[in-house]
Amino acid sequence: EADGLKAILQDATIRKATSVEALVAAMRNHAEIAQLQTTACLTLVGMISDNEAKRVQAGKAGAVEAVVVAMRTHREGVELQQVSCATLVHMSTDNADNRAKAVNAGAFEAVVAAM
Numbered sequence: 001e002a003d004g005l006k007a008i009l010q011d012a013t014i015r016k017a018t019s020v021e022a023l024v025a026a027m028r029n030h031a032e033i034a035q036l037q038t039t040a041c042l043t044l045v046g047m048i049s050d051n052e053a054k055r056v057q058a059g060k061a062g063a064v065e066a067v068v069v070a071m072r073t074h075r076e077g078v079e080l081q082q083v084s085c086a087t088l089v090h091m092s093t094d095n096a097d098n099r100a101k102a103v104n105a106g107a108f109e110a111v112v113a114a115m
Contacts, residue, residue: 020047020058027066034077037070041080041087048090055095064091064101071110081114 027040044063048054058064071084088107092099102108 020044020054020063021061023047024058024061024063024066027070028062031069031073034070034074034080037074038077038080038083041067041070041083045083045087045090052094055091055093055098058091059095059098059101064088064098064107065105067091068102068105068107068110071114072106075113085111085114 023040023044027037030036044058044067048058067084067087071081074080088102088111092102
């Protein structure tokens with residue numbers, strides 16, 4: 001039960017996060033919690049959609065790599081895999097640096113494995 005409560009509290013923290021860096025830090029610090037990863041990806045998409053500066057910021061903060069780690073860590077999590085794929089698309093839109101980071105992080109392989 002303590003783990004469930006911890007996940008709920010962390011989920012609420014993620015939803016309140018106002019910076020990309022805070023989201024990425026939470027993803028790194030709690031890589032073992034699939035629901036937190038899913039929520040972080042959804043929140044990240046909301047932050048970076050239609051915002052080129054936020055996509056750049058996300059790339060610099062390590063968001064691309066964090067999403068790929070989440071995909072590899074939770075291979076059986078269908079919702080997380082779907083959300084992660086969408087997050088990678090949003091981060092890579094009109095951003096060559098993030099596309100390169102995705103390639104270097106093994107995003108292609110992670111997406112193929114998710115299929």
